[in-house]
Amino acid sequence: MQCLEGGFQTDLSLRQHLRILKKLKNMNGSLKQLIAEHTPIKWYLAVRKKEMDKKLFKLRAPYIKDIEVLIDKNTSIISSNCFAGRIMQDLGMQYNSPTLGLYFWAPDYIEFLSNLRYYLTDAKIQFVEHSKYPLGDRRRKEWRHWYPIGWLDGKVEIHFLHYYTEEEAAEKWYRRASRVNWNDLFIIGMEQNLCTIDEIKAFDNLPFGNKIFFSSKELPELKSNCYIQEFRRVGEVGDPYRKADIFYRELIKRLKK
Structure with a gap:
C-alpha cells in the first residue's frame, strides 16, 4: 500500500506504520503525538472509528424511541x-x-x-x-x-x-x-x-x-x-x-x- 500526503509518497505499508507506532508507544511516547506524526495511521484510525460508530448506532437505534419517551x-x-x-x-x-x-x-x-x-x-x-x-x-x-x-x-x-x-x-x-x-x-x-x-x-x-x-x-x-x-x-x-x-x-x- 502506498500513500500520498502533501505530494510525498511513502513506501511504508499501513501495517509497517502500525508496527512503528507500537514500538514507539512501548518507549513511552505520546500516542496522540505519534498518531499525528504518522498520517496513514491517523487516517486509518479515523475511518475505522467512523465505521464502528455507525455499526454501534444501528444496534442502539431500535431502542432510542422508547428511551426518548421514558x-x-x-x-x-x-x-x-x-x-x-x-x-x-x-x-x-x-x-x-x-x-x-x-x-x-x-x-x-x-x-x-x-x-x-x-x-x-x-x-x-x-x-x-x-x-x-x-x-x-x-x-x-x-x-x-x-x-x-x-x-x-x-x-x-x-x-x-x-x-x-x-x-x-x-x-x-x-x-x-x-x-x-x-x-x-x-x-x-x-x-x-x-x-x-x-x-x-x-x-x-x-x-x-x-x-x-x-x-x-x-x-x-x-x-x-x-x-x-x-x-x-x-x-x-x-x-x-x-x-x-x-x-x-x-x-x-x-x-x-
Missing part, C-alpha cells in the same frame, strides 16, 4: 461512567450533568452520591499526578492519550478519560454541574471499577427514588439492581458505550415496570 430531556442523568453521555447524545439532550466522558471508582462513586449536592455545588477539584488506586495509574498509562485525574474535596477520585487538559476538565465539570436539575434526577450505577457487593448494597440504600444499578449478579432483594445475564460469567458489566444496546434494552424493561 426519559425527559430535562432530566439530569448522573452516572458512574460514560453512559450518561451516551444517552444524552442519542436523545439530543443538553449536558445538564457533569458525569460524562469520565469514570469513578465504585467506592468513590458511593461517597459522591452520598453527598451529591455538596460535591456538585461546593466541592472543588484538585488535580493530582497519580491515582490513589494502583490500577488507576496502569489504566491511564495504557490509554490512548494522557488524561487528568482529579479529586473532589480530596476524597472522590475522577478519571477524566475523554479530556486532554486539566483546564478543559475543570471548566466543563463546573459548567455542567451548575445546570443540574435537582427536581428531576436519574441516578445510574454499574458493577465496574473495583465494585463489590458492598457498593451494590450501598447504592440500593441511597435515598434516590429514580435510580438503577446494572450488575452481573442476580440480587432480587435489592430493588435498584438490574441483572444483565450477558455479563453473568464476567463478574462485572461490560462497556456501556460500546454495548449500549444491551443496557438500553434492560433500561427500557425497568422503566416500563
Whole structure:
C-alpha cells in the first residue's frame, strides 16, 4: 500500500506504520503525538472509528424511541461512567450533568452520591499526578492519550478519560454541574471499577427514588439492581458505550415496570 500526503509518497505499508507506532508507544511516547506524526495511521484510525460508530448506532437505534419517551430531556442523568453521555447524545439532550466522558471508582462513586449536592455545588477539584488506586495509574498509562485525574474535596477520585487538559476538565465539570436539575434526577450505577457487593448494597440504600444499578449478579432483594445475564460469567458489566444496546434494552424493561 502506498500513500500520498502533501505530494510525498511513502513506501511504508499501513501495517509497517502500525508496527512503528507500537514500538514507539512501548518507549513511552505520546500516542496522540505519534498518531499525528504518522498520517496513514491517523487516517486509518479515523475511518475505522467512523465505521464502528455507525455499526454501534444501528444496534442502539431500535431502542432510542422508547428511551426518548421514558426519559425527559430535562432530566439530569448522573452516572458512574460514560453512559450518561451516551444517552444524552442519542436523545439530543443538553449536558445538564457533569458525569460524562469520565469514570469513578465504585467506592468513590458511593461517597459522591452520598453527598451529591455538596460535591456538585461546593466541592472543588484538585488535580493530582497519580491515582490513589494502583490500577488507576496502569489504566491511564495504557490509554490512548494522557488524561487528568482529579479529586473532589480530596476524597472522590475522577478519571477524566475523554479530556486532554486539566483546564478543559475543570471548566466543563463546573459548567455542567451548575445546570443540574435537582427536581428531576436519574441516578445510574454499574458493577465496574473495583465494585463489590458492598457498593451494590450501598447504592440500593441511597435515598434516590429514580435510580438503577446494572450488575452481573442476580440480587432480587435489592430493588435498584438490574441483572444483565450477558455479563453473568464476567463478574462485572461490560462497556456501556460500546454495548449500549444491551443496557438500553434492560433500561427500557425497568422503566416500563
